Amino acid sequence: MNDDDPHLREIPVSRTELLQGQFLHVVRDTVRLPSGAQATREYVLHPGAVMIIGLLDDGRVVLERQFRHPMQAVMIEFPAGKVDRGEDRLVCAQRELLEETGYRASEWAFAGRLAPTIAYSDEIIDIWFARGLTPGERALDDGEFLDVIAATPDELKDWCFTGKVIDCKTLIGSMWLQNVLRGEWALSWQSLAAATPAGESGA
Structure with missing residues (x-):
């Protein structure tokens, strides 16, 4: 302050x-x-979290459908996850994208941060963009069930407008995506190897 x-x-x-x-x-x-x-x-x-806006080569973005118990509904969201104690935020983003969707990305860009619930939590979510995606095997946590889907940016924007998407971080992610695609908000991309989830040996 x-x-x-x-x-x-x-x-x-x-x-x-x-x-x-x-x-x-x-x-x-x-x-x-x-x-x-x-x-x-x-x-x-809250220890903090990351959200990943994964850009597929065909122009679509990677999304998930997951049941959220507090809402008693299946929600459409960008991939995201909690930062482990002492974990680098980019490493966390790489890990979550791979574990939840099976995708690895060759390029990453930090976009910004959001505070989704400022009235009752100190949670901060880092927004990352990822591109150069290659598919692979997921490594979901025990008790974690979700569908991986893809949508065009215009489809996602329409879902946000009609209320099909109400998740806060995904609404903000869609705003970031639209501004990046219009060239109004620039990203600084870096080429990095994707993280390897725990228990899987690297190449």
């Missing part, structure tokens, strides 16, 4: 641990408001 924001800043006073699960870490912070009064803020601490 900028130094010229004291009229907005909340100062942490204390923290209470509410839940430490396998995935979620929930805390309640007591904060001092700009007025001097105190309030509580309950939110989720």
